[in-house]
Amino acid sequence: MSQKIGIIGAGAWGTAMGISLAKKGQEVELWALEADVVESINTVHENKKFLPGFIAPENLTASADIKKVASGKDFLILASPSLYLARTMKGLLDVPNIADGSTCIGILTKGFIPSEGSPKLILETLEGVLPESYKKNLVYIAGPSHAEEVAMGKVTGLVAACENPRNSIRFREALRSKGLLVYSSFDVIGVQICAAAKNVVAVAFGCLDAIAEKSDVFGDNTESLLLAAGLNEIQIIGRAMGATHPETFTSISGVGDLDVTCRSKYGRNRRFGHDIIQKNILDKFSDLDDLIARISEIGYLPEGAVACKYVHQIAQERNLRLPICNGLFRILNKEMQPAQFIQEILDGMEI
């Protein structure tokens, strides 16, 4: 039976998920902020701005009216970048099926949310805004899933994490298809940390990858060294923040997502690392706060740059030793030259 699904955020990932669901026969409506994105999806069935080259079925439609997109849906999927997620969600609180808790909500965003004290995880932030009935009922969805490949129908694995197994199973059934395998998890904290922190490691990986292209000293072996040490740092953060299942880190949402983000040609975070070395992209920003404030000027979304600020804050507050994440923070904050970076982190890291 076809279900009604709303997706908030028509970037590459929201659009690809919409295409996958629409191909499965679900009735999907996407919210896009920009009128040209709405028009392009509704007229030529393609998101020319964020996912060009992929044609959507006609049962995927778009609207600029966020409340309309959220109204009367069985499922609502949030796919906005971390910087805009909380603000976007607040605009939906008076939608009747959200106010009464009857719509099942899942989140695709990867990152942390700033708050007055410590940075917060996404579910914790949304639970603080949504009606009480959503507590322990939000579903966090992550895994190695570049939008382009999901839109193509290439076989992809995702984890749907929720403290209430009924909801992770509901999402699993709604999302899964021949190309999309969906597994349940209870480890909402571990899965969120893996999704946010792997982007930071992938920026560092992109820097190393660019340096290695012209180096006699660094190669594929060095890259695997960085990847393994990065996974170690992700585990340190996860354990400190309350991840419940050690196997999360070795699952598709842990090492799987880290691997694809570091190595895929579609990776935005890896590309950003490359651009730091090859295009001196940091020259136009004065520090990390300036970069975050003007992130749209980069032309694509490196969530790892935003997450790096919050991982650094968490590391300081909890006295965590994270040479890769903290080394990258010093680069992005203009405290260290990129050239020094790889050697320093290789000298400092523990596997």
Ligand SMILES: NC(=O)C1=CN([C@@H]2O[C@H](COP(=O)(O)OP(=O)(O)OC[C@H]3O[C@@H](n4cnc5c(N)ncnc54)[C@H](OP(=O)(O)O)[C@@H]3O)[C@@H](O)[C@H]2O)C=CC1
């Ligand atoms: N791309 C991928 O392969 C994957 C991405 N993700 C995660 O999904 C999230 C979205 O990434 P992605 O789809 O790649 O992003 P894109 O860079 O493709 O799209 C940018 C998005 O930002 C939105 N946006 C820009 N300005 C604002 C604003 N002021 N308020 C609200 N929304 C705004 C755009 O809205 P609009 O649509 O309305 O124009 C659009 O949805 C990120 O957290 C990312 O880490 C996770 C897995 C895979």
Ligand SMILES: O=C(CO)COP(=O)(O)O
């Ligand atoms: O999360 C992703 C793949 O699972 C997308 O990573 P990038 O944002 O680096 O492209």
